[in-house]
Amino acid sequence: MPLLWVLLLLQWSIPRVLPCPPLCTCTSAQAAQEPRSVLCSDPRILTVPTNVPINTVKLRLERTQISRLPRAAFYNLSELRFLWLTYSTLRSVHPSSFVNLKTLRELRLDGNQLTTFPWEGLRDTPRLQILDLHNNRLSSLPAHAALSLANITFLDLSSNRLTLLPAELLDLWFPLPGQQQSTVQRRVLGLHDNPWQCDCQISMVASLSVSLGSPVVLVDPVLICVRSVGQGGALLMPVQWSRCMRPSVQPAATRVVSPLGSNVILRCEATGYPTPTLSWVKAAAYSDCCQQEISPDADQLPKSLQSFMQGSPRVGVRWSVISLNGLSYNDAGEYRCQAKNMAGISEAPIKLRIVGLSRTNRPPKKPPPSPKQPPQKSNRRPNQLSPLDSIKRPNAAK
Structure with missing residues (x-):
């Protein structure tokens, strides 16, 4: 063994x-x-x-x-x-x-x-x-x-x-700056x-x-x-x-005021070479008089938004629009149209303000109307005329 x-x-x-x-x-x-x-x-x-x-x-x-x-x-x-x-x-x-x-x-x-x-x-x-x-x-x-x-x-x-x-x-x-890691590889x-x-x-x-x-x-x-x-x-x-040309962004309007509940379209156009790509970001939220109307999620910004439509009419040019329907106070804020190509990145802000009644500036409610007084009863007989009746109808006595 x-x-x-x-x-x-x-x-x-x-x-x-x-x-x-x-x-x-x-x-x-x-x-x-x-x-x-x-x-x-x-x-x-x-x-x-x-x-x-x-x-x-x-x-x-x-x-x-x-x-x-x-x-x-x-x-x-x-x-x-x-x-x-x-x-x-x-x-x-x-x-x-x-x-x-x-x-x-x-x-x-x-x-x-x-x-x-x-x-x-x-x-x-x-x-x-x-x-x-x-x-x-x-x-x-x-x-x-x-x-x-x-x-x-x-x-x-x-x-x-x-x-x-x-x-x-x-x-x-x-x-691009801001997108690279802390240590460059x-x-x-x-x-x-x-x-x-x-x-x-x-x-x-x-x-x-x-x-x-x-x-x-x-x-x-x-x-x-x-x-x-x-x-x-x-x-x-x-x-x-x-x-190569860094993109340039031109919005259709930099400030837009729209009523509560309405629909609005935001549009921007970018030029650059090569043809830039466009994206939308909501960068800030505000509502002047109506801050309490904004939902708590509005603090989580910026938010990327889906483009409603994009087009490129020719090389080096691209436009994009987003559609916001049924506006609420939560939609108010600053929207940025970002254009990007390999030569750089540019953006343009569009400020959207929503106008309408809010909880703080609504007019006070009117007091309810007083109840109607019941009609007073007359002591006259049905066929008896008053002196005024005889004056209004002079032929009635003949």
Whole structure:
């Protein structure tokens, strides 16, 4: 029996060496005799290896023939921090390929043939900081990509086929004053070697990235913009940055007085380049003589209001109206029409006053009328005439 215990102890003390996938090389960490880094760089590899050790921290799949990443391709690798799948033939990535990669910090997919990328799939990698999509075939960058890039500090989109940057990304990279966090997050962007259109978005990136204290640094500040399809490129020069124009807001009226219970329409118009977006906010509440008529919720300001209607008659111009029906004293206050584009934000106030009777200035009620006196009874007989009757009717005596 003691000999059996000795053998068991020896078996437990010997570190387990997990098998390495075929056509791959595994490197053990110095602190523990277990494979932590796996390198697979054989062109005969057609799919993601399924027997990668579960304690792998770094997985490199380089110069393989892997053409697609299926659903939950790395589900068992919960400790993975670095994932490289570079210079292969990757053409598609399933939106759920990165499920369970909660500790992933670095994802490099450069040198492939990706035409699209599932940005929503990055929600499964909350700690991702480095994303490299250099040298692919991406032709569009959707607006919702900004929702998944909040924690990214290095993003390389260079050497693709991108032409436009959505405004949502500029809001993320260059937050307006009052909207940025207390600590500015520095980001490194690779945007060069793309056929950008000469618009305000790419111009603003080039302009703001070279400003003092910019939160964004470009890997290569020289960007090429293409004026139209089929024409040659031209260096994006600072003179083109002047195309961007901060919005200017003009309300139809700055003061509006409307009776209690009526309907009113507030309208404003904004100009700027690119065409600004409009929103309405109730910034203050007041009611002069009728403060007690305002509900307690009026203190929770400002309030965002839904626009009733918006229109854009031409590029650079937009108007918006809101309709307030059945006005009460609670509707009185200051409304602000806010216009925003990537060049800045502007707003214009509209003060709405409600007029009508209130509890404090209503006229006093009139006293009720006194009860009517009953008619007095006469002592005359029915056919008896009074002296006055004979005067009024002189012929009656004849």
